[in-house]
Amino acid sequence: MAAGLKWAACPADVNAKTAPRTAQCATVPVPLDYSDPGGAQISLLVSRIASTKPEKRRGILMFNPGGPGGSGLDQPAFLANKGLPASVLDSYDLIGMDTRGVGHSTPMTCGLTEDIGYWANVPPYAADDAAVTAQAKIAEAVAKRCAATDTGGRLQHLTTANMARDLDRIRAALGEPKAGFYGASYGSALGAAYLSLFPDTIDRIVFDSNLADTHLDRDGLRRFARGVEETFPDFAKWAAARHASYGLGRTPAQVRKTYFTVAERLDKTPAADGTTGAIFRYLTFAHLYGDIQYGALAGIWQSLLTPAAGRATSAPPAVRAAPPVDNALTVFLAVTCNDVNWPEDVATYRRGVAEDRKRYPMFGAATANIIPCAYWKHEPSEPVKVGNEGPAEVLILQNRRDPVTPAVNAQLLRQKLGQRAKLVTVDDSGHGVYVLGGNACALNLTTAYLVGGKLPARDITCRS
Structure with missing residues (x-):
């Protein structure tokens, strides 16, 4: 089947920022609905950087950078040019993709535009109880727009389970008996579903910066606020x-x-450029992903220290709701809402916001706030249970302080996977460990596993 794939130059945005190593791309058809495999088909665009050392080549290593809704076509070239060790490049064909509904694969959209007021995958900070009720109206409007736009009923097929099935279709299309997988952030949830549904075709698996299960649920979203509280002290010290x-x-x-002085002032009086307390809190959260962003975050804070200050560039790009943002948010919402049940009464979210505003004062009143899943048209389809039995071994990587996927997530996932997994905890801060994190211990352990199959004998902590 691999010979049937037609490899050609990738779209310009895949390789433009990652030269000199570049990927080629091909299209893989998959069923829209796996219960009707002979019915409507959609396309997945897949990228590849092939090993140039056939004598060392083990197979394929597929990548997912997170989301759901994130583009992964550029991951092979991006990581290769960020320092992915040559031994890994020699051992595998690196395979990236836009998952179903995303980007250069058959795209799906809710038609979200700026007027609807929904601009990020984390709901805005609710400064008071009335703000939750106001956000509920926006969340309901988003869900209704998604339902109205989805005239063909395609959004219901955006699920983690179907994305996992797509991974196995890609493996088969490449003519490989097994596939390795590296998943970061939501990619860990996708990988956990893939591992659980297809244990016999899985090779070496690495999960990095983890969700706690095969999906993002309300508890998982609320734990973002815990991650902010645990990670912020690193920025504060810096x-x-x-x-x-x-x-x-x-x-x-x-x-x-x-932080609280600026946020609370902006809650009452937005900055000259329109930055509100909710946007300020979101920007702080987003810039805690890595210390490389601390300088930019400090600059944003500095511009907002005095009343009526603010720069036009300080608002998050998502506020403008450009078409790619619509596509990413659509897939994020569809997968998140389709995977599991979400509470449907506003009172539950009001209570949660009040609880988390006290428990996690920096960001809890955002991550506990109501999202469109409360009004989603489709009922959850098929949550995947994590399997703790099977031949595959899993290496779990996790920073001790992570603003979006706190370390407790990795511990919960480790428990569910049982003895088939080993956890490497890095005493560091940020979202992402392998290659991008820069920790020598974690880099060496992961490379040794991917290349030689050497999984640590026990859970390990790597010093910073």
Whole structure:
């Protein structure tokens, strides 16, 4: 079957920022509805950087960078040019893809535009109880627009289970008896579903920066706020050491106080550029993904320190609801809402926001806020249970402090996988461990596993 794939140049946005290593792309057809495999088909665009060492080649290693809704076509070239070890490049054909509904695969959309007021996969911070009720109206409008736009009924087939089935179709189309997999963030949930549904065709598996299951549910979304609380002290320490430059506080405690001072002022009076307290909190959350972004975050804070200040560039790009954002949000919502049940009464979210505003004061009133899943047209289809039996072995990588997938997630996933998994916890901060994280211990352990199959004998902690 591999000979049937027609490899050609990828779209310009796949390789433009990752030269000199470039990928080729091919299209793989898959059923829209796996219960009707002979029915309507959709296309998946797949990328490949092939091993140039046939004597060392083990097979294929598929990548998913997260989401759901994130494009993964550029992952092979991106990671190869970020320093993926040559031994891994020699051992595998690196396979990326836009999952179903995303980007250069058959795209799906809710038609979300700026007027609807929904601009990120995390709901906005609710400064008070009335803000939850107001957000409920927006969430309902988004769900209704998705239902109205989806005249062909395609959105119901955007599920983690179907994406896992797609992975196995890609493996088969490439003519491989087994496939390795590296999944980061939501990619860990997709990988857990893939592992559970297809244990006999799985090769070596790495999960990085993890969700706790095969899906994102309300508890998982609320744990984002825990991740912010655990990760923010690293930024606060960084900023305090640079007080002479940014003026955000001489101690970490003062930096934290500055956060609440600015956020609460913006709750009452937005900045000149329209930055609200909710946007400020979201920007802070998004910039905690890695210390490479700390300088940019400090600059945003600095621009907002005085009343009526603010820069036009400080608002998140998603606020503008450009078409790619619509596509990414559509897939995020469809998969998240289709995978599991979400509460459908506003009172549940009001209680959760009140609880998490106290428990996680920095961001809890955002991640507990109501999302369109409360009004979603389709009922959950088929949640996948994590399997703890089977031949495949799993390496789980996790930073101790992660703003979106806190370390408790990896511990929960480790328990569900049982003895087939080993957990490597890195005493570091940020979202992403392998290659991008820069920790030598985790890099060496992961490379040894991918290339030589050497899984640690026990769970390990790597020092920073």
